Amino acid sequence: MTQIPFFDGHNDTLLKLLEAEGDKTRLFIEGMPAADIDLPRAKAAGMVGGFFAMFPPPAKSSAGGAVSASDSKGTLPPELGLADAQASTLGMAAILLQLERAGGLTICRSAADIRAATVRNTLAAVMHIEGAEAIDTDFYALDVLYAAGLRSIGLVWSRANAYATGVPFRFPSDAEIGPGLSDAGKALVRECNRRGVMIDLSHLNAAGFRDVAALSDKPLVATHSNVHAICASSRNLVDWQLAAIAESRGLVGVNYAAGFLRPDGQWQKDTDLEVIVRHVDALITALGEDGVALGSDFDGAMVPAAMGDVTGVPKLLQALLDKGYGEALVRKIALGNWLAMIERTIG
Numbered sequence: 001m002t003q004i005p006f007f008d009g010h011n012d013t014l015l016k017l018l019e020a021e022g023d024k025t026r027l028f029i030e031g032m033p034a035a036d037i038d039l040p041r042a043k044a045a046g047m048v049g050g051f052f053a054m055f056p057p058p059a060k061s062s063a064g065g066a067v068s069a070s071d072s073k074g075t076l077p078p079e080l081g082l083a084d085a086q087a088s089t090l091g092m093a094a095i096l097l098q099l100e101r102a103g104g105l106t107i108c109r110s111a112a113d114i115r116a117a118t119v120r121n122t123l124a125a126v127m128h129i130e131g132a133e134a135i136d137t138d139f140y141a142l143d144v145l146y147a148a149g150l151r152s153i154g155l156v157w158s159r160a161n162a163y164a165t166g167v168p169f170r171f172p173s174d175a176e177i178g179p180g181l182s183d184a185g186k187a188l189v190r191e192c193n194r195r196g197v198m199i200d201l202s203h204l205n206a207a208g209f210r211d212v213a214a215l216s217d218k219p220l221v222a223t224h225s226n227v228h229a230i231c232a233s234s235r236n237l238v239d240w241q242l243a244a245i246a247e248s249r250g251l252v253g254v255n256y257a258a259g260f261l262r263p264d265g266q267w268q269k270d271t272d273l274e275v276i277v278r279h280v281d282a283l284i285t286a287l288g289e290d291g292v293a294l295g296s297d298f299d300g301a302m303v304p305a306a307m308g309d310v311t312g313v314p315k316l317l318q319a320l321l322d323k324g325y326g327e328a329l330v331r332k333i334a335l336g337n338w339l340a341m342i343e344r345t346i347g
Contacts, residue, residue, distance in 0.1 A: 004314070004327075004330060004335075005047075005048045005118070005331075006045075006294055006334035006335055007049050007294065007334070007335045008050030008051065008294060008298065008313075009253030009293055009295030009296070009338060010130075010223045010224035010255075010297055011036070011037055011296055011297070011298040011300065012053050012299040012300030014053065014054055014092040015055050015057065015088075016035045017035070018092050018095060020034070024098070029104045035309075036310055041309060041310050043123070045313050047310055047313065048114070048118045049105075049114055049118070049125060049126070050124075051126045051128040052096060053129070054089045054127070054128065055129075055131060055157060055300070056080055056086075056133050056134055056157075058080060059084045076158065076159045077159045079133075079160055080133045082133065086134045088134075089129065089133075089145075093150075096127060099125075103122075105123040105124070107125050107127055108124045108149075111347070114342065126151055126152055126342070128152040128154070129153045130157050130203070131154060131156055131161065131203075132154070132155050132188065133161045133162075139191060142188075146195060151198060152198040152223075152346070153188075153197055153200065154203060154204075155189075155199065155200075155212075156205075157203050158235075162182060163181060163184055163188050164185045164204055164205070164208040165178035165180075167203065167204070167234040168234060169233065169259070171259070172233075173234035174228065174238055175204075175206040175238070176205070176206045178208075179207055179208075181208050181215075186211065186215055189212055189215045190215065193216055196346050196347045198341075198346050199212060199216060199221065201220060201225070202223050202295075206238075209244075218248075218344070218345050219248045219345060220248040220250035221245075222241075222250075222252045224254075224255040224296070225255055226254060226279045227286075229282065230263060230278055230279055231259075231260055231261055233259065233265055239286075242283075242286040242287065246287045249344075250287070251291050251293055252295070253293045253338075254294060255296070255297050256276060256301070256303040256307055257300075257302060258271045258301075258303065259301075261275045261304075263275075269303075270305060271305075276304075276319075281323075290332070291337070293333055293334075293337040294333065296310075296313070
């Protein structure tokens with residue numbers, strides 16, 4: 001098979017680098033076996049770029065503790081203070097800027113930037129926030145981060161903040177958990193629309209989703225989510241959410257996290273790639289061929305052993321071809337649909 005270039009809708013590699021010991025730039029550029037993505041493996045696999053998330057973890061996780069979206073009862077973790085969130089977010093932003101200066105990637109602010117980086121064979125990185133805790137409600141931090149290249153914001157991770165409420169990792173459950181957007185959250189949605197910053201609905205609860213759908217004048221996007229009808233996790237999208245995304249001519253990036261893929265909701269590495277294909281099938285049925293892309297969650301979740309890391313993405317693309325998808329459609333899912341959506345939401 002001719003290598004098919006692909007764009008990754010969500011990864012947490014910057015957090016992996018933030019928490020790593022040693023020269024972070026060198027680790028990414030020369031190879032970091034402990035991560036799912038580094039530059040040598042990304043290029044070998046055909047990855048042309050992706051949304052590089054800045055996820056502000058719970059403060060205690062900076063010492064190496066596991067990040068969890070809920071306790072054993074499915075309760076949301078506590079809110080994160082502005083100072084802690086800004087410290088980690090600025091650290092990850094600095095790593096991304098350092099990688100650009102070292103020639104490891106290019107921070108892209110538009111679809112045209114991504115296409116230009118691809119022509120130069122440079123990894124294209126879109127700066128993304130997963131959880132807006134680092135943005136003060138006066139939006140001073142938003143001004144600074146936007147100037148640095150921020151072009152995509154997930155309002156929440158799986159906790160509440162000043163803007164919205166996320167969902168815990170519950171199975172079985174839907175996202176009908178907690179209140180909708182705050183007044184500050186509604187103001188942030190309007191400001192993102194004005195600036196051309198994409199709003200990511202992954203992790204957002206149902207009430208917040210409805211508020212964004214009512215307020216936003218852009219297509220609805222969930223960068224790394226799956227189909228609730230296949231895996232009844234609170235993190236996955238139910239039929240009415242998929243219908244709203246379809247009506248807006250939006251997009252969903254399929255998530256490779258095992259617990260959001262499997263019908264039994266189990267976090268097991270022994271998960272076949274066929275279940276990812278099932279989610280892609282269902283997303284195409286709900287959203288059409290223009291509404292489905294890749295959204296790995298690499299370096300932020302347990303992915304199937306059959307995938308392994310970024311070098312396993314060609315196996316998924318081959319599985320889609322083997323399923324009977326034409327090469328033109330696979331290329332759209334791998335890259336073309338993200339480029340088109342970035343052009344429509346960011347510019």
